[in-house]
Each structure stands twice: as structure tokens, then as C-alpha cells.
Amino acid sequence: MDPIRYFNRYNQAIETETVYGESYLRWTYEKPFGRLALNVIVKRSLFNIWYGWRMDRSSSQSKVGPFIEDYGIDVGECVESKESFGTFNEFFYRKLKPSARPLSGGEETVCFPADGRHIAIPDLSSIESVYVKGQAFDLTAFLGSDELADTFSRGSLVISRLCPVDYHRFHAPVAGKLVDQKLIGGSLFSVSPIALRRKLSYLWENKRILTLIETEHRGLVAFVAIGATCVGRIHMARGKGESVTKGGELGYFAFGGSCVATFFEKGRVDLADDLVAQSSNLIEVYSKMGDRLGTWR
Numbered sequence: 001m002d003p004i005r006y007f008n009r010y011n012q013a014i015e016t017e018t019v020y021g022e023s024y025l026r027w028t029y030e031k032p033f034g035r036l037a038l039n040v041i042v043k044r045s046l047f048n049i050w051y052g053w054r055m056d057r058s059s060s061q062s063k064v065g066p067f068i069e070d071y072g073i074d075v076g077e078c079v080e081s082k083e084s085f086g087t088f089n090e091f092f093y094r095k096l097k098p099s100a101r102p103l104s105g106g107e108e109t110v111c112f113p114a115d116g117r118h119i120a121i122p123d124l125s126s127i128e129s130v131y132v133k134g135q136a137f138d139l140t141a142f143l144g145s146d147e148l149a150d151t152f153s154r155g156s157l158v159i160s161r162l163c164p165v166d167y168h169r170f171h172a173p174v175a176g177k178l179v180d181q182k183l184i185g186g187s188l189f190s191v192s193p194i195a196l197r198r199k200l201s202y203l204w205e206n207k208r209i210l211t212l213i214e215t216e217h218r219g220l221v222a223f224v225a226i227g228a229t230c231v232g233r234i235h236m237a238r239g240k241g242e243s244v245t246k247g248g249e250l251g252y253f254a255f256g257g258s259c260v261a262t263f264f265e266k267g268r269v270d271l272a273d274d275l276v277a278q279s280s281n282l283i284e285v286y287s288k289m290g291d292r293l294g295t296w297r
Contacts, residue, residue: 004193006117006284009274009291014283017117017163018071055255060088067091071165093168093235093252101167103247104292110269111247112293113223114170114260116162117284120275124263125154129282131193135200142204142261143222144184148212152222154266158275158293159203161191161259161284169252170260171289172244174221176213181240184208191228191259193284203261209234211250218296222263225251234258247290262293269294 004017054060064085068075075082077100085091103111112118121127127137140149162168189195189202196202207227212220225234233254238244271294278285 002197006286007274007278009285009287015286055089055092056087058086061086063088064091073165077167089254092164092255095169096167101171101247101288101290103290105295108296110173110264110293110296111171111290112158112160112287113173113250113262113289114160114162114168115166115288116160116259117286118158118160118275118293119282119284120159120271120279121157122271122276122279123154124152124157130159130279131200131282132197133282138201138204141201142224143263144182144210148222151220152263152265156264156266156269156271158262158271159259160262161193162253164255167289168258169289170225170250172213172238172246172248172250173223173262173293174213174215174218175244175246175248176215176221177243178211178238178240179214179220180210180212181236182210184210186227188227191226203259207234209236209251211236211238213244218268219265221265222261223250224261224263225253226259226261227253228258268297270297 005014006017007013008015064082067073067088068082068091077096079095079097082091085094101115103109105111119130121130121137124137124139129135130137139153140146143149143152160170162170184207186205186207187202189199189206191202191206203226209225211223211225213223214220225236227234234251235254236251237249238251244250272285272292275285275293
């Protein structure tokens with residue numbers, strides 16, 4: 001069982017991830033009987049509706065305190081006190097004080113859209129591997145459009161993976177106008193590396209919401225919020241026709257780990273050096289929302 005390792009930008013060290021529900025994930029995605037259960041039960045909407053219902057019940061509030069204690073959540077960053085959360089989901093998609101996630105740099109900086117572990121593909125036209133070698137990447141299926149696949153086929157992609165312990169609101173990496181937004185239906189597989197190492201296509205088989213952001217001078221940016229096991233509910237705070245500032249809230253996930261993907265057109269952005277270097281070795285970079293993803297060219 002290979003551990004999940006990532007590069008922590010803040011202490012410049014390679015760390016091993018403590019995986020929430022690891023034994024369950026490994027059984028489901030690595031064992032024959034687990035994979036049978038996966039296809040019969042776990043990926044189905046009813047399972048995820050049931051689990052979301054549990055996290056919305058008042059009885060789930062009892063999980064908040066132990067979760068904060070076990071995973072060292074900094075409640076000082078929260079807008080509300082931990083006593084104010086009536087359910088676990090209310091805590092899970094908690095809002096943070098603006099000072100907790102300052103935006104890095106000025107107008108030329110592109111920021112990470114979410115807390116999490118990030119991996120980059122600098123040039124989608126020459127992709128060799130992501131998470132694990134030897135798996136094909138289907139851009140048309142991911143974006144649900146031949147036209148969009150052509151637009152971004154020679155561009156860059158950053159996948160930001162959120163764990164259950166992370167802040168689960170996601171934000172605009174750039175400023176612009178939302179010129180399109182659509183739901184793409186699908187299943188609800190896990191997006192943990194434990195699952196993605198086996199089958200990368202879970203990223204584009206899962207339910208997701210695609211938002212196109214038209215920037216003032218740097219073309220289109222495609223932002224995809226991807227649902228996953230126990231996180232079928234994607235709540236969008238901004239819709240088609242609205243404008244958003246860099247770092248402005250786009251939406252949030254209800255309970256579970258999930259990820260967002262940000263696509264840039266060719267030649268528009270220079271990704272951060274550590275992101276490129278670590279991604280070339282199939283290692284994610286841990287960084288928080290608002291930190292530097294890269295800079296505009």
C-alpha cells in the first residue's frame with residue numbers, strides 16, 4: 001500500500017497524508033469485493049443522498065468537536081464559533097474570516113481556488129502522466145465539449161484536491177465574467193489518489209459543474225467543480241452572466257473530499273516553480289486558497 005505523499009509549500013518538506021477513511025477507501029478501490037460494492041452501491045446517487053442526509057441531521061453535530069480535535073482544525077479562522085454549528089455539514093462548509101486567506105500578489109498573480117493538494121499539467125498537448133503513469137487523459141470527456149477541448153488542448157491544467165479536513169469553499173482563481181455554466185451528470189467515485197491511481201477517468205466520469213470565466217485580457221479560464229463519493233452536492237454561489245473578482249467565492253461542497261480543476265489557454269500563465277517541479281515527479285503541492293498558483297504572461 002503506497003502512502004500518499006505531498007510537498008508542503010509552507011515548510012518545504014515532503015509529508016505523508018493522513019487519509020480520512022483510508023481503510024475503507026483501500027478496501028473499496030484495491031480489493032475485488034470492494035470494487036464490486038463500489039459499482040453496485042457507492043457510486044450511486046441514493047448512497048450519497050443518504051450520507052448527505054446523515055451529515056445534515058442535528059445528531060451529526062456531535063462529530064464536530066472530535067473532528068476538530070483529531071485533525072487540528074484552526075477554529076480561530078472561522079467566522080462562527082464551533083458551538084454555532086448545528087450539524088456536521090454546517091461545520092464542513094464553514095466560512096472563514098477574510099484575513100484567514102489573503103490573496104497573494106497583485107493583478108498579475110493567479111491564485112489557487114481552494115485549500116488542498118495541487119498537481120499541474122503545464123502543457124496538455126504533451127501530457128505524459130498525472131497521479132500515475134500510463135493512463136490516457138480525455139479532455140473532451142472532461143469538459144463535455146469538442147470545442148472547449150480544442151480551446152484548451154495546448155493549455156495548462158491545475159487539479160486541486162480537497163480532503164475532508166480542508167476548508168471546502170472554492171473561489172475564483174482569476175477575475176472575470178462567467179459566460180457559461182453547466183451541470184454535467186455522472187457518477188460519484190472517490191477522487192483520492194487511492195482511486196485515481198487505479199482509474200484517472202473518475203475525474204471526468206463524476207458529476208461536475210463547468211464554469212467558463214472570460215478574463216479581460218487573458219482569454220478563457222475553465223473552472224470545473226467535481227463531485228465525489230459522499231459529496232454529490234455542489235453549491236454554486238455565482239452563475240452565468242455574473243462577474244467575479246479574483247478570490248471571490250464561487251461555491252462550496254457539502255460533506256466529503258472532492259476536487260476542482262482549472263484550465264488555462266495556451267501561453268496565458270506561468271505556473272509556480274514548485275508546482276511544476278513537484279508535479280513532474282507526480283507529487284502534489286499543499287497550499288491554501290489565495291496563494292500563488294502562477295502569474296499571467
